[in-house]
Amino acid sequence: MLTxxxxxxxxxxxxxxTGSFFPSLLERRRRIDQALYAVIMEAYVHGVSTRSVDxxxxxxxxxxxxxxxxxxxxxxxxxxxxxAFRTRPLDHVRFPYVYLDATYCKARVxxxxxxxxxxxxxxxxxxxxxxxxxxxxxxSESEAFWKEFLCSLRERGLSGVRLVVTDQHxxxxxxxxxVMLGAAWQRCRVHFLRNVFSVIDRDxxxxxxxxxRTIFTQPTAGLVRTQLDTVADMLGAQFxxxxxxxxxxxxxxxxxxDFPPRHWKKIQSTNPLERVNREIKRRIDVVQVFPNDDAxxxxxxxxxxxxxxxxIAFPRRYPPKAA
Numbered sequence: 001m002l003t004x005x006x007x008x009x010x011x012x013x014x015x016x017x018t019g020s021f022f023p024s025l026l027e028r029r030r031r032i033d034q035a036l037y038a039v040i041m042e043a044y045v046h047g048v049s050t051r052s053v054d055x056x057x058x059x060x061x062x063x064x065x066x067x068x069x070x071x072x073x074x075x076x077x078x079x080x081x082x083x084a085f086r087t088r089p090l091d092h093v094r095f096p097y098v099y100l101d102a103t104y105c106k107a108r109v110x111x112x113x114x115x116x117x118x119x120x121x122x123x124x125x126x127x128x129x130x131x132x133x134x135x136x137x138x139x140s141e142s143e144a145f146w147k148e149f150l151c152s153l154r155e156r157g158l159s160g161v162r163l164v165v166t167d168q169h170x171x172x173x174x175x176x177x178x179v180m181l182g183a184a185w186q187r188c189r190v191h192f193l194r195n196v197f198s199v200i201d202r203d204x205x206x207x208x209x210x211x212x213r214t215i216f217t218q219p220t221a222g223l224v225r226t227q228l229d230t231v232a233d234m235l236g237a238q239f240x241x242x243x244x245x246x247x248x249x250x251x252x253x254x255x256x257x258d259f260p261p262r263h264w265k266k267i268q269s270t271n272p273l274e275r276v277n278r279e280i281k282r283r284i285d286v287v288q289v290f291p292n293d294d295a296x297x298x299x300x301x302x303x304x305x306x307x308x309x310x311x312i313a314f315p316r317r318y319p320p321k322a323a
Contacts, residue, residue: 041077078302082298082305086135086301089157090133093125093126094126095160096124097163098133098183099166100121100146100164100176100270100273101166102117102120102141102169103118103277105284105290105296106289107291107295116137118135118137118296119136120132120134120135129311129315131311131312134153137293141171141172142171143171144171146172147178149175150179154179162182163186163255163256163259164180165267165268165269165270166185166187167187168188185252185255186252186253186267186268188268189269190270190271195245199239199241200239204238204239208235211234212235214227215231221257225257280300283300287299
């Protein structure tokens with residue numbers, strides 16, 4: 001039986017002693033035609049659940065539907081182009097600004113469901129265009145894991161990095177300092193504010209946040225750092241822990257100020273990665289538990305590949321002329 005857009009077709013292929021009557025337009029052991037193949041793979045990348053893919057195949061004429069294992073088998077055809085994308089050389093242009101972040105999902109490892117860290121890197125080129133650098137899946141966000149990931153980017157030709165923007169995860173920061181030599185580290189201001197909220201009462205949150213945000217609206221590097229000291233003194237009497245946090249983080253929280261002011265808004269936080277992570281999470285949440293790391297890597301790479309192509313097809317300076 002062959003499932004097509006015209007419905008399920010029962011095919012009888014005669015056997016002969018020599019030669020074969022097997023039609024050239026078919027593939028052995030495959031019951032889905034090429035048109036439905038394309039539909040299934042596109043639905044998979046767009047975040048359609050396996051059950052919904054089954055409903056889609058039936059709606060398009062395939063009365064027998066399609067199983068979860070068949071969807072996985074079909075989508076395995078994506079592996080070759082996705083692997084090429086994930087391992088492509090990065091030596092075609094320099095990348096002044098690099099963003100790193102991680103998200104978590106569930107997958108089966110050694111017959112157990114465990115949490116898996118999905119780390120992603122994006123960057124802004126010298127021309128201000130965005131690109132996806134790469135991804136990796138592992139047990140945790142340890143220093144060794146991040147170091148392996150960053151070294152793999154270096155080996156693929158990543159160069160010209162002047163600023164790395166991340167949260168304050170200890171393993172990540174340590175790896176950045178060891179691998180990305182010559183690059184400054186910008187502590188994400190959004191994550192910093194979340195850390196501040198954990199040491200103050202909820203009613204004071206908006207006032208403290210608004211006061212801290214004034215640091216990032218100053219017109220010059222000198223005023224940015226002077227304002228940080230001023231804000232620390234202003235908040236210190238009522239919130240001594242916040243003052244200590246500001247002074248301790250001063251160098252890393254204001255690293256952006258050493259770059260062109262027109263870039264500041266985009267290099268103060270990991271916000272440029274937020275849409276990427278949201279899209280990854282949206283698709284991961286549909287699957288819930290992946291059968292293995294290969295399936296997880298395939299899906300995340302497909303999401304990033306599509307997003308990367310959109311950035312290339314519809315470029316916009318982000319920020320304009322990045323250094």
